[in-house]
Amino acid sequence: MNELLIIILLVVIALIFNNLNNKIKKLEKEVSDLNAKISPNTTETTVKQQESSSQKITISEQVPSNENQERNLQQKRNNEELPIPEQKDWLSPVFEFLKQNILTIIGIFTLVLGIGYFVKYAIDKNWIGETARAGIGFCTGATIILIGHFLRKNYATFSSIITGGGVAVLYFTATIAFREYHLFSQNTAFIITILITLGSILLSYYYKSEILMIFSLLGGFSAPLMISTGQSNYPFLFIYLTLLNIGMLAITFLKQWKSVGWTAYILTTLYLFYLFSWTIDKPEFLSVVFYIISYIIFYIFALQNYIRKNTVYTPDILMLAFINFSSVTGLVYTFHEIKYEPVIVFPITFALVNMLFLLREYGRKDFGTSFSVFAGITVSLITIAIAIQCKAHLITSIWAVEATLLLFIWKKTGHKIFKTCFYLLFPLVVIAQIFTWTEYFNAKQLSIVFNPIFLTSLVTIISIIISLYLLKNNQGATTQKQGSFFEDSIPLIGYGVIYVAILLEITYHISEMPWSAITNIGILFTLFYIFILLLFKKQQNIGKDLETRLIYIFLLLLVVNASASTSAVVTSILSKELSIGFYFWHLLQWLPFIYVCFGIIPSSDFHKTKISYWIISSVFTIMVSCDLYHSYVLAYxxxxxxxxxxxxxxxxxxxxxxxxxxxxxxxxxxxxxxxxxxxxxxxxxxxxxxxxxxxxxxxxxxxxxxxxxxxxxxxxxxxxxxxxxxxxxxxxxxxxxxxxxxxxxxx
Structure with a gap:
């Protein structure tokens, strides 16, 4: 019964397809007839245009030569004054392609799944044996590729997607034949997948199809996973991936297919991050060699336009930033795991490589985008080297510096993609920093300031301060409406990270003291931190509303510190847990309070409401009363x-x-x-x-x-x-x- 339904369904689909095909042919004939009718009118219009242009030429010949020269000069000036067209968003072609071809992609994917389910159904019914199953799969893939070949002239994009689907069928067939049916050995399966990859690459080059090349790369990078048996043969894998990336580099130089290079970089990076788990169990120097080779290949890929045109475009800058920092992360981590020293050799080496191009730009007296990019990368890598040498945590430090670098490049180039990448990376920096702080709970006998946890926090603090400075005046690069949410939240998050980083370091080193002393010092630090924010409000673009809120928080903390916190300190002193000298530290709160009252509040909006006078008077009364009260108790x-x-x-x-x-x-x-x-x-x-x-x-x-x-x-x-x-x-x-x-x- 099921077989009958499938046959009926196939017949119905064939009839529908035949009907649609006849309608399309009819429409094509009508279009050709319309073109034939329009062509005479077009010819007449062309003749009239030619006559008009000849008259214009005759008139222009009568204009004196001096006037023609003046017109040419004026036209030349106008051309020089024309603004340089803005670079289009590099993601827009991708979205445009998906919008136009999404149905084709879904269709070929559905077709491959349908063929797979049909073969599975046939297997379940024992219609065909294992060898025949593999043969059907290879024949189906080849048939789809042939269909794409015949459609390539009139339907180039559609043909590429169809051909890619056929290549995918060949890959899956080879994988199933090896893993499920054991029709041939692993070496034979790998040779078959290599041949499929080479064939698809040659077809891509012959068809001049960038889409098919991406399909080929996906298959090529998937091949080792498809035929893997769980046994690690990393030298062979590294050689294979290196050859694949070298082929990619050659293709991109010949055809200028940037998407192919980015696809290869993403897939290679996934393989490289997989090495982290392998390096822990089986550290080898071979992975270091592969990291370096990959760095060279993709660094050359990023510099294609710079080599040819002495300029770098937005995707090139992104690749330079990503390849430098991802390679440093992997190399330093691997070097550390195999117990080699010094680990800073890689960021220093990469910094020297970028410095060569920086010096080249400096020698040419060209201080444009390329100079800024190479300068930013060089300084960032040197910063990373210093942080690593001081035993700072690798991932947190690299992400923090890279986020600041992306923001710096955005300020220099004005391309929004770098600012978007900063917005994506900044939350990861905060999350990584939080994980770094958790090490305080298990750490023992850390040095003051010069310990891995706080040095990592120090790198993050410096990066945040630079980022906040770069974000301060960005109206020239972006509109007020765009990114307003991030520009409001990132400074608050940044100030919070700086506050927590310093507070945790202080708390760790006074953790042996009574809880009353820890609380008192924490509140006192918070008061001075808010005071510094208020003191440098203009440099940080703190608005009037935020300034008023900070003043209210400041006054509330003063009340808490003068009353509850100091009372606990006095109790600890009378209980002989603290010395009496500790009490006088809290009197430092009067210094910021006096300055806030006379230096900050008069120029703020704090006194907009009458209740503000009552609040500040109450705070002053409580502070004086509590301090005299505590002093009297300690004295008598x-x-x-x-x-x-x-x-x-x-x-x-x-x-x-x-x-x-x-x-x-x-x-x-x-x-x-x-x-x-x-x-x-x-x-x-x-x-x-x-x-x-x-x-x-x-x-x-x-x-x-x-x-x-x-x-x-x-x-x-x-x-x-x-x-x-x-x-x-x-x-x-x-x-x-x-x-x-x-x-x-x-x-």
Whole structure:
């Protein structure tokens, strides 16, 4: 029943195809008839155009020679002033090809699968033996190739895809015949796959088909995997891949098929990264040789246009960056695994190779794109060499430097592909850096700063700082709308990476201290880090909104550090876990706080709302109160047990006095600067102090303390009132005098 359905389906497909073929022939005949009708009109139009042009020539001959010369000069100037056309996106031809031929690609893929399923069905039914199965596969592949051959004149692209499908059938047939049916040995299977590869390459060259060449490369690189038995024969594999890449290089020089070279590079890189796992189990020097040979081949491939035209295009620059850094990664890793030294010989050697071209550009006094590219690669490789010599982690360092290099090249060339690659690589840098930080948990006795983990972080920090500088003014290279998300998020991520890298290094080296000390130092570092960001806000293009948020975070951390964190430190000091000298470190927070209040806040948007005055006054009050409170406790409490009595004594007796002085200060500032909010804050603080004094404090004091508190507070309030009255009169006299002088001038 199933066989009958398949036969009926094939007949229906044949009828449909025949019907469509007849319609296409009919349409072709109608088109040719229309062309025949249009051609006479076209001839008449051509004759008229020729007559018109001859008249124009006759008129132009009558124009004086001087006028013709002036026109030629003007035309020459206009040609010189014409802008150089922008280089088109190199990915657009790929997408255009896929858009036009996607149905053909899917069709040939579906056909190959259909043939495979049909053969499998025939095998399951025992219709054909193993040898016959292989023969059917080879015949089917050859038939498809012949069909593509006959279609090549009128349908070049379609023919190439069809031929590629036939080559794929041959590869799969050879693989199945060897692995499943064991019809021939491994050497015979490999010779067959090589012959298939050579045949497809010759067909590609003969047909002048770049698409078929890519199919051939895919098959050629897949051949070793298809006939692999699991036994490692790396010398033979390396020789085969090297010969395949040399053939690719020759083809690209003859035909200028860049996509072929990129396909070979991607496939070779996949093989090379596979070597990592092999190198761990069986380190050999042979892999180093293969890395170097591959570097030479693809470096020459990247320099084709530079050799011929003394210039480098966008794909060439990408290849130069990728081949240098991927080769350094593999070579240094392999050299390290086989215990050879020095590992920096490879980045230094590659840097010297690029420096030769840099010196060539310098000698020609050509400081254009080529000079910038070779300079950027040379400096990046030297940076990598220094990082590796200092035992920094390989992958993280190389990715960080390469990301910065791509951004540098984007700034010099303006091609968006480099910026896109930076956006793709930057998250990988962050992820690799996070994995590097996890080594702090198991590391023991690391040196301060000069240890592999922090040196890796230092390379990443320097790369991020350079990248942020390059991204700072990019409106000339890209529009505001493009990349705005990344340009907003990358600086924040970059600042976060720098912060965490330094904080983890500090935390690791103080990890033996009490937790209160670690927290206090961490908060103090965070305060100074935010302060530095605010201090250099113009250099980092920090906007007003972000600046205001940073100020709020800064003030919040000040409150946390002055109250909770320092209280924990005081407790540790009284418990003899810390020395009393540690307490004075937290007083450093006053330095950035004073500068932020007088140097940053006045020029910011912090005081746009009235509540900001209350926030900064509250922070100042809490900081002064807590510092005096902690200092008093440390000065008069001999141990933790006696500190509770000392704390109650300060809160009941001295804290109201402190708040009264602060309230007077706020009222004074409010009157002097004519800011009503400070006056309100001062009176509100006096109200809180008085409420606290009469509702709680007086009932906790002895008679002598109660009398002293009332006398001192009364004197302070009277002196403050007298001072305010004098200040008010002075201000009034100044205003009156100013108005009088103004009137005199008007008279």
């Amino acid at each position: 409490a001999p141990d933790l047990i006696h500190s509770y009595v000392t704390e109650d004594h300060f809160i009941s007796l001295y804290l109201p006095i402190v708040w009264t002085i602060l309230a007077s200060f706020f009222i004074y500032i409010g009157l002097k600067r004519n800011i009503q909010e400070y006056n309100k804050i001062g009176f509100a603080l006096i109200g809180i102090m008085v409420l606290k004094l009469y509702s709680y404090d007086v009932w906790q004091m002895d008679n002598i303390s109660r009398i002293s508190a009332f006398i001192v507070l009364g004197l302070i309030l009277l002196l403050s009132s007298f001072t305010f009255q004098r200040l008010k009169n002075i201000i009034k006299n100044m205003v009156d005098k100013k108005d009088k002088n103004k009137e005199d001038l008007e008279v």
